[in-house]
């Protein structure tokens with residue numbers, strides 16, 4: 603079936619002089635255009651509200667609202683309507699003003715038919731191109747938006763996969779030492795809570811959390827005979843044990859998205875006063891994530907039950923950490939830690955336990971219970987459970 607030709611463009615002729623309106627509309631109708639007329643600017647605007655109006659030919663000088671008013675009103679309410687202005691002889695200044703305000707053309711009154719038709723055709727062609735451009739632009743924007751959504755989703759999937767992989771790795775390590783991954787998860791939660799209190803957020807906060815999660819990953823390189831030894835370590839065994847921050851750092855540092863966590867892993871056994879290892883870093887030389895982690899790790903070590911002792915109260919742990927502010931711990935971090943307060947910390951632990959129970963119930967697997975074993979000899983200071 604052959605497509606029908608498009609209907610003739612509707613042209614609205616606006617002039618207060620009835621004879622001018624009639625002459626122009628009769629001539630244009632003979633040329634095949636569909637014409638409507640209006641005797642003033644406000645009437646023209648009303649008509650455009652009712653019917654699609656691609657083109658307006660308007661007189662400049664009219665009683666009441668004039669051509670400039672019409673131009674402004676159409677720009678605001680019908681920006682896709684093209685407007686040709688008719689101006690009196692010698693009024694070039696306002697004609698130029700019209701063009702500046704968005705009219706597509708101006709013609710001197712009375713316009714010659716050939717000039718009028720040329721101007722109409724030019725305006726309609728320009729409008730068609732402009733509308734096509736806008737349509738294309740919209741389509742393009744929609745496409746970009748769709749692709750961005752897809753990409754964002756893909757990135758999120760990847761990051762969830764990363765997190766799950768890291769969790770699996772940490773669970774495997776914890777299983778070797780503690781038989782449960784609760785310790786690592788709790789340390790991450792405390793670390794994130796203290797870091798948030800310090801005003802850290804966004805990507806930096808995520809990286810610090812990841813560093814806390816992976817802190818002991820280097821223990822994979824520590825022999826079982828040392829890591830799982832029930833008694834005190836010999837000096838040689840301590841040398842082996844103290845390699846774990848370096849081993850962990852070397853493992854994950856080449857992975858681009860783990861470079862910040864890697865520096866936390868490397869410095870997680872440092873102390874604020876410079877008496878830690880492996881590099882005896884001091885104060886701000888230690889990554890802020892590692893300084894926060896040190897407090898979080900000690901809190902969890904002190905408040906968790908061990909086979910050979912019950913965990914102490916949060917009040918005792920808070921007091922002990924506060925006592926070691928400036929020696930083992932960064933005073934600024936301890937200040938943020940104290941701002942969370944004993945009740946705040948207890949709530950964090952209770953929330954974690956509730957979440958774990960809900961997860962276990964939904965998986966219908968038996969609970970692992972409390973951490974079963976820790977191989978850490980007491981070191982005098984309220985230091986981390988691990989070596």
Ligand SMILES: [Fe+2]
Nearest residue numbers: 817818988989
């Ligand atoms: Fe460690």
